[in-house]
Amino acid sequence: MKNIFSKISYISIIISLLASSSVLADGPVVKGTNVLGFGLGMANRYYGYSGFSPGVKINYEVALWQAGPGVVTLGGTFGYTFQSYRNYIIGNGYNYSWHNFIIAARSAWHHNWGVDKLDTYAGVSAGVRFNIYNDDGDPINNPNYNTVYPHFGGFVGACYYFKPAIGVFGEVGYDINFVTIGLNLNFGGR
Numbered sequence: 001m002k003n004i005f006s007k008i009s010y011i012s013i014i015i016s017l018l019a020s021s022s023v024l025a026d027g028p029v030v031k032g033t034n035v036l037g038f039g040l041g042m043a044n045r046y047y048g049y050s051g052f053s054p055g056v057k058i059n060y061e062v063a064l065w066q067a068g069p070g071v072v073t074l075g076g077t078f079g080y081t082f083q084s085y086r087n088y089i090i091g092n093g094y095n096y097s098w099h100n101f102i103i104a105a106r107s108a109w110h111h112n113w114g115v116d117k118l119d120t121y122a123g124v125s126a127g128v129r130f131n132i133y134n135d136d137g138d139p140i141n142n143p144n145y146n147t148v149y150p151h152f153g154g155f156v157g158a159c160y161y162f163k164p165a166i167g168v169f170g171e172v173g174y175d176i177n178f179v180t181i182g183l184n185l186n187f188g189g190r
Contacts, residue, residue, distance in 0.1 A: 027112025028119045028161045031071055032188050033063040037169060039182025043081035043100075044174065055081040055177040059106060070111035077106045077125055079176035096135040102151050102176050103127050117161045125153040125175055151176075159184050 029035060036059070043055030061075035084097035104127025112118045129151040153175030161167035165187065171180040 027110070027115075028117060028159070028164075028167065028186055029063050029071055029073065029110040029112075029121075031063050031066055033071075033073075034187040035059070035061045035063075035073070035075075035184055036187070037061075037182055037184045039169070039171065039177070039180040041171075041177035041180035041182075043083070043177050045083065053081060053083045055079060055180070057102075057176045057180060057182075061106060061108065063110065067109060070109050072107065072109055073121075073123075074105070074107045077104050077127075077176065078102065079104075081176065096133070099132040099134075101130040101132075103130075104151050104153070104176075108155075117167075119159045119161070119167070120157070121159075122156045123154070125151070125155070127151045161186060 037057075039057050039059070041055050041057075043053040045053055057077055057079035059075065059077045061073035063071045063073045065072040079100075079102040081100040081102075082097065083100075084095065104125040106123060106125045108121040108123025110119055110121040113120060127150075129149045131147045131149060133145050133147075153173065155171050155173030155175045157169055157171030157173075157180075159167040159169035161184075165185060167184045167186065169180075169182055169184050171182075172178065
């Protein structure tokens with residue numbers, strides 16, 4: 001009996017927190033908002049090599065549905081990553097590289113937690129990754145190839161709008177980049 005009351009109390013606290021935060025939910029991203037983002041960061045290392053690999057991404061999202069105290073966006077993302085490896089011990093420097101182009105759908109849940117000009121979000125992406133592999137160390141076998149892989153990602157981020165339509169964002173997760181910083185342009189927000 002004591003366990004049932006504690007579960008009811010816990011559920012009541014969660015419901016009341018969500019209900020009270022819905023009053024504060026009108027942040028920079030509301031239903032009808034369009035967000036265009038440009039970011040640069042440390043790319044996902046698809047091949048396990050360490051070191052910094054640059055990654056660029058462009059996101060576009062439209063806030064379509066009210067979901068509790070926040071809003072759900074749907075859109076797309078395009079990204080490019082580059083990785084290379086050079087071995088100076090073999091001959092004139094054995095060199096190979098990977099270029100990845102990612103096109104994916106993207107959806108996130110946005111909420112500002114009552115902080116003016118702040119947008120926090122968490123979401124997922126799914127699409128395809130086009131890989132171009134170049135190997136100049138083996139001219140006889142010519143192991144250069146192009147392949148297509150599925151892409152699935154997850155991310156969390158925050159954007160602070162220092163102007164009504166311009167904000168800076170940071171994002172982390174297992175997506176095109178592990179870490180991204182960039183600029184968001186907000187069309188139609190408050």
